[in-house]
Amino acid sequence: MTGIDAKQEWFVRARYGMFIHYGIYSQAGRGEWLINRERFSREQIEALAESFAPDRFDAEAICDLAVAGGMRYVNLTTMHHDGFRLYDTELSDFNAMHYAKRDLVDEFVTAARKRGLKIALYHSLNNWTAQPDGVAALESEDARAEFIEKTYARLRELLTRFNPIDVLWYDGTWPLNGTQWRGKEMNEMARSIQPHILINGRNGVTGDFATPEQHLTAPSPWRPWEACMTLNDHWGYHCGDDQWKSPLDVVKMLAKVAAGKGNLLLNVGPRGDGSVPEQSVTIIREVGKWLARCGECIYDTDKFTWGLMKREGHESDWSNNGPFTRKGRSLYQIVKAWPGEELAVAGLNTPVESVTLLNAAGEQSCDFEYADGKVVVTGLPSEPPDPVCPVMRFDCRGVPAMYLTAGMRVPSVKHAPYDPVPSEMLE
Numbered sequence: 001m002t003g004i005d006a007k008q009e010w011f012v013r014a015r016y017g018m019f020i021h022y023g024i025y026s027q028a029g030r031g032e033w034l035i036n037r038e039r040f041s042r043e044q045i046e047a048l049a050e051s052f053a054p055d056r057f058d059a060e061a062i063c064d065l066a067v068a069g070g071m072r073y074v075n076l077t078t079m080h081h082d083g084f085r086l087y088d089t090e091l092s093d094f095n096a097m098h099y100a101k102r103d104l105v106d107e108f109v110t111a112a113r114k115r116g117l118k119i120a121l122y123h124s125l126n127n128w129t130a131q132p133d134g135v136a137a138l139e140s141e142d143a144r145a146e147f148i149e150k151t152y153a154r155l156r157e158l159l160t161r162f163n164p165i166d167v168l169w170y171d172g173t174w175p176l177n178g179t180q181w182r183g184k185e186m187n188e189m190a191r192s193i194q195p196h197i198l199i200n201g202r203n204g205v206t207g208d209f210a211t212p213e214q215h216l217t218a219p220s221p222w223r224p225w226e227a228c229m230t231l232n233d234h235w236g237y238h239c240g241d242d243q244w245k246s247p248l249d250v251v252k253m254l255a256k257v258a259a260g261k262g263n264l265l266l267n268v269g270p271r272g273d274g275s276v277p278e279q280s281v282t283i284i285r286e287v288g289k290w291l292a293r294c295g296e297c298i299y300d301t302d303k304f305t306w307g308l309m310k311r312e313g314h315e316s317d318w319s320n321n322g323p324f325t326r327k328g329r330s331l332y333q334i335v336k337a338w339p340g341e342e343l344a345v346a347g348l349n350t351p352v353e354s355v356t357l358l359n360a361a362g363e364q365s366c367d368f369e370y371a372d373g374k375v376v377v378t379g380l381p382s383e384p385p386d387p388v389c390p391v392m393r394f395d396c397r398g399v400p401a402m403y404l405t406a407g408m409r410v411p412s413v414k415h416a417p418y419d420p421v422p423s424e425m426l427e
């Protein structure tokens, strides 16, 4: 996919969405790979489906949380690798309508639409319980043909029933590759039903956007992208996982995707009964309040890097107090480490015309001086003026650009970028 067409525009600006991993596995509380990792028998799988009781799955409340959290889109697992559909389907009894008399995808799509949220539907291509299954598809040509045909039928039905949605989010390419899945044809089929739809690349062809998982690296060269991240260490609910990220951790992730002109798809794993763990609710709400105060540094941002460091994947372009994002002529610093009464930024090649502090008390204009590419802001509070993270906005005369080298001035001759451990030293 080259360039950005009109249908991608909302996605390229969205920045923040909610991923929801929910299924029969949620009851056990050991993550969504449960039946594979623990090699469940047919009887065990059947028992899990029989006891599926999404009594507290409340699509309205989940979408309310997404809105309060400042998220612009939502993505629900309609079917994970275990093959259990959260929607009513004529193609299999292994679904929520059969076992719990609920079509959770329908409830979800209706609730999201009502709130103006964009809708993505996750759908696994891999299927552990299909007959024939993925392993059989590897071992025999006939099984493979049937396996693929059933996958196409599922996708066709899903996209026909939930029409329109905004994103089709494949997952679990295994056991086939893009050629074997006939990935291009799969996408054409999807677009013949929903011409405007965005499609990710997890069927083995490039698709409309990249989906880095559990890291926040923008594709290079840039193309539309979305990093999916867990809020603790699991996608599906795990009863023993208490490794929650803090609201500031989420803000740091948002800053990183905003500078790379990408999106953060942040996961929520409801419990077996469908209720969302309190920790997720609290963290997401807290970040939502921060976004209401400071969200202009995240939403709709432009790409911003300033090239101090060389190494890919390193926390490059570091600055003393926090990362930068940019929108038009405004440069933002997300001040995750508050320096006290004075804050200085050097290497800023564009004159600064005004400085504003975004914080718990609203917006405050600040005293500053700009000379020789350096802005010094004075008269700031000695303590951080925001419970999550204050933000400085530098409104510049032109599009802000920053450049620093590892020397005390920019050399007048061609020079290497900074790299503390060049790769030849790593060998």
Ligand code: GLC
Pocket: 021, 032, 033, 171, 172, 213, 228, 235
């Ligand atoms: C992986 C995992 C899966 C999870 C997904 C989220 O493909 O198989 O469990 O749903 O990533 O991106």
